[in-house]
Amino acid sequence: MLSSRRSRRLCALIAALAALVMVAAGCGGRGSQTGxxxxxxxxxxxxxxxxxxxxxxxxxxxxxxxxxxxxxxxxxxxxxxxxxxxxxxxxxxxxxxxxxxxxxxxxxxxxxxxxxxxxxGTLNIAVPKYMTDVNSIEDLKGKGPQFGGVITGIDPGAGLTRTTKAMIPAYGLGGEYQLQTSSTTAMLASLDKAVQEQKPIVVTLWHPHWAYARYPLKDLTDPKGAMGKAxxxxxxxxxxxxxxxxxxxxxxxxxxxxxxxxxxxxxxxxxxxxxxxxxxxxxxxxxxxxxxxxxxxx
Known part of the structure; x- marks a missing residue:
C-alpha cells in the first residue's frame, strides 16, 4: 500500500515536471518546442x-x-x-x-x-469607358446635366467620402455636382444599372476593387492631386x-x-x-x- 502511494506521488511529480517543461518551451515561441x-x-x-x-x-x-x-x-x-x-x-x-x-x-x-x-492603393473618381469625352476630373465641369448633377458615393463616414468632398471645390464643381452618399452596396447597384443601360454615371471608387474586373471602368486623371497619393x-x-x-x-x-x-x-x-x-x-x-x-x- 505504501509503495503504491509512493508510486502515485512519483507519477504525479513527473507529470507536473513535464507540464512545467512544456509551458517553458511554449514561452520561447510557437515554433520553438520542436525546433x-x-x-x-x-x-x-x-x-x-x-x-x-x-x-x-x-x-x-x-x-x-x-x-x-x-x-x-x-x-x-x-x-x-x-x-x-x-x-x-x-x-x-x-x-x-x-x-x-x-x-x-x-x-x-x-x-x-x-x-x-x-x-x-488609390482613391478614385471613375466613369464607364463608353464615356469617351470624360477622361479627367476637370472634364466633369460643364457636364453636370449628363450625370443628373450627382457623383454617386459610398458611406458618409468613409475616408473616400471626406476626400471627395474636398475634391469637389478644388475642381470648381460645387455649384454643379452634389455627392450622393449611402453605402458601397448602393453605389455598386447604381453602377451596375447604369452600365447595363449604357447611361452616364460618375462614382467614387478605389483600388483595389473587383468592380474594375467586372465592369468597363476608367479612373479619371487627377491633375490637381486632390484624391491623394497611392x-x-x-x-x-x-x-x-x-x-x-x-x-x-x-x-x-x-x-x-x-x-x-x-x-x-x-x-x-x-x-x-x-x-x-x-x-x-x-x-x-x-x-x-x-x-x-x-x-x-x-
Missing amino acids: QEAKSINIGYIAWDEDIAVTYLYKELLERKGYTVNTTELEVGPIYAGLAQGNPDLFLDGWLPQTHADYWKQYGPKLEDLGVWYDQ EELHAIGRANFSKDFPEVTEMVKKFKLTDDQLSSLENEINSAPKGQEQAAAKKWADAHPDVINSFAGK
Whole structure:
C-alpha cells in the first residue's frame, strides 16, 4: 500500500515536471518546442474585399503545404492590438503610410513589417469607358446635366467620402455636382444599372476593387492631386513571426499582385456564394499557376 502511494506521488511529480517543461518551451515561441516551423497559423482579416480575397488565397495555399489555418474577421483596431499581443499571427492588409498610420504608430514597434505586396492603393473618381469625352476630373465641369448633377458615393463616414468632398471645390464643381452618399452596396447597384443601360454615371471608387474586373471602368486623371497619393498594402506579422514561420515569411516576402490580378481574384471570390470563399480562391489559384508559383512554389 505504501509503495503504491509512493508510486502515485512519483507519477504525479513527473507529470507536473513535464507540464512545467512544456509551458517553458511554449514561452520561447510557437515554433520553438520542436525546433521546427509551427504548422498552425492564425490569420486575422478585416471585411475589405482585397483582404478577404488574399486571406482565403493564403488559407488555400498554406493548407496545401500542411498547415492548419484559422481565419478570424475583426475590426482594424482589434487586429493591430491582437497582433501586438501575439494573436493573430498574420494580417495581410496593412494600408500604409496613411490609412493605418495611427495604428502603426501605436503598435508598429511590436510588429514585423513583412513587406509590400501591392502598391496602388488609390482613391478614385471613375466613369464607364463608353464615356469617351470624360477622361479627367476637370472634364466633369460643364457636364453636370449628363450625370443628373450627382457623383454617386459610398458611406458618409468613409475616408473616400471626406476626400471627395474636398475634391469637389478644388475642381470648381460645387455649384454643379452634389455627392450622393449611402453605402458601397448602393453605389455598386447604381453602377451596375447604369452600365447595363449604357447611361452616364460618375462614382467614387478605389483600388483595389473587383468592380474594375467586372465592369468597363476608367479612373479619371487627377491633375490637381486632390484624391491623394497611392498607398501600399503591407503584410504584417506578430513579434517573432519570421522566426516561428520562416517558410511562410519567405512566401509573403515574394508575394506580389498586379492591379489586374488582384481585381480578378476579388471578383472571383465576390462572385462566389457565401461560405465558398476558399473554393473560389482555389479556382483562381488553379487558373493562375504562374502567379502562384512565383511566391508559393509548385
